[in-house]
Amino acid sequence: MTNWKIYDPQSPPASQKVTLPPAPPWRQPGRDRENVLARTFKPDPALVDAVNTALYLRRPLLLTGRPGTGKSALAHSVAHQLGIGPVIEWAVNSRSTLQEGLYQYDALARLQYIQQANARSGAGAQAEEAEELGMFLTLGPLGTALASAHAPRALLVDEIDKSDVDLPNDLLNVLDTGHFVIPELKRAAERRPTVRISARDDEYIEVQRGEITFKEYPFVVMTSNGERDFPAPFLRRCVQCQIREPDEKELQGIVAAHFASLPLGEDVFAIISEFVKLRSTVMLATDQLLNAVHLLVSSDRPQSEAERKRILGTVFQGLGG
CATH class of the missing domain: 3.40.50.300 (P-loop containing nucleotide triphosphate hydrolases)
Known part of the structure; x- marks a missing residue:
């Protein structure tokens, strides 16, 4: 399995400058980010x-x-x-x-x-x-x-x-x-x-x-x-x-708008369901869900089940309040 980590202190240091994978579309700088916000807002x-x-x-x-x-x-x-x-x-x-x-x-x-x-x-x-x-x-x-x-x-x-x-x-x-x-x-x-x-x-x-x-x-x-x-x-x-928080079906539409080329399979639905369940107990923001989908589904570097759980724990941090 390919290591999904960009930074891995257990690996030898890179012999040349590392090329980072593409950023999430909503994290592109400048006008590109604004265009994504405008196009995907529901x-x-x-x-x-x-x-x-x-x-x-x-x-x-x-x-x-x-x-x-x-x-x-x-x-x-x-x-x-x-x-x-x-x-x-x-x-x-x-x-x-x-x-x-x-x-x-x-x-x-x-x-x-x-x-x-x-x-x-x-x-x-x-x-x-x-x-x-x-x-x-x-x-x-x-x-x-x-x-x-x-x-x-x-x-x-x-x-x-x-x-x-x-x-x-x-x-x-x-x-x-x-x-x-x-x-x-x-x-x-x-x-x-x-x-x-x-x-x-x-x-x-x-x-x-x-x-x-x-x-x-x-x-x-x-x-x-x-x-x-x-x-x-x-x-x-x-x-x-x-503005109210989007429900589970609306979240599916938001994810689909941000990941137009990504089929909404069971793995995506499972992340959305877990997000909605956790959001009932702690404050979470919709972009945290998008971050999780980007890391776990749209990435071309697969993760183990243990890594997926750790990533969700890292991304789905409560916002207080």
């Missing part, structure tokens, strides 16, 4: 209704559910289906601010630039300050989604429940008002009314007099693992949807 009817409601009403969609239920993948699925991708992603944490989402200003780099320009050109460099200001400004994920010339865009605000208490309402206030101001450009508007600044996806935006006004609302998906309760005024301004 929403239930309630989620489809919630997405369409949010699209019609131009309201953010607030998704709650356990980790691994596909909350983030939904944004990629909708963007792919509507042709408004790629998704702009904003991974929120406790230090995230509204300004970070709208734009970033590198004041230190600009100060160094001015000092160097003054040393080269003397007082004449002062005229360059407004002209070169755009070099040190970059639109953040929210700012790009609002200002993009390719609007509407899809914006994924991931784990909004980890944010500072004021950020969710601040974010919705910007969406409601239809514009935002970049003070650094506003102050320089008399000297330089139009400034070109960079955004996500290598896009450049021309900002008029320091203000950005948008006419198309982005499709906003905000995800939450349910770690905190949101106030009623915030919830009122969102379309809410709770």
Whole structure:
């Protein structure tokens, strides 16, 4: 039997660099991963209704559910289906601010630039300050989604429940008002009314007099693992949807979508059944099931029964909660 282990301390060290086997499709980097997420996501009817409601009403969609239920993948699925991708992603944490989402200003780099320009050109460099200001400004994920010339865009605000208490309402206030101001450009508007600044996806935006006004609302998906309760005024301004865990039949469809060339034989059904049984006692995520199928069934390196049990024990680790 071929040894399935890539790393085996009992074997002699490799005489040359080892070539790793292909990664799971959902673990490919960059756009390939996004395409897999979009193509394989299987929403239930309630989620489809919630997405369409949010699209019609131009309201953010607030998704709650356990980790691994596909909350983030939904944004990629909708963007792919509507042709408004790629998704702009904003991974929120406790230090995230509204300004970070709208734009970033590198004041230190600009100060160094001015000092160097003054040393080269003397007082004449002062005229360059407004002209070169755009070099040190970059639109953040929210700012790009609002200002993009390719609007509407899809914006994924991931784990909004980890944010500072004021950020969710601040974010919705910007969406409601239809514009935002970049003070650094506003102050320089008399000297330089139009400034070109960079955004996500290598896009450049021309900002008029320091203000950005948008006419198309982005499709906003905000995800939450349910770690905190949101106030009623915030919830009122969102379309809410709770993503439930897929049942055994739905899991079979998810596995089939990810492994299109793999027949769903008894070995796959057995892994799915064991996953569902274990999930009733500990928290597990669907991608853990996919990992197990990839390792045990789609791999071209067979394992012994004892190895299969150890692999399942390694992959099916409870997530707490």
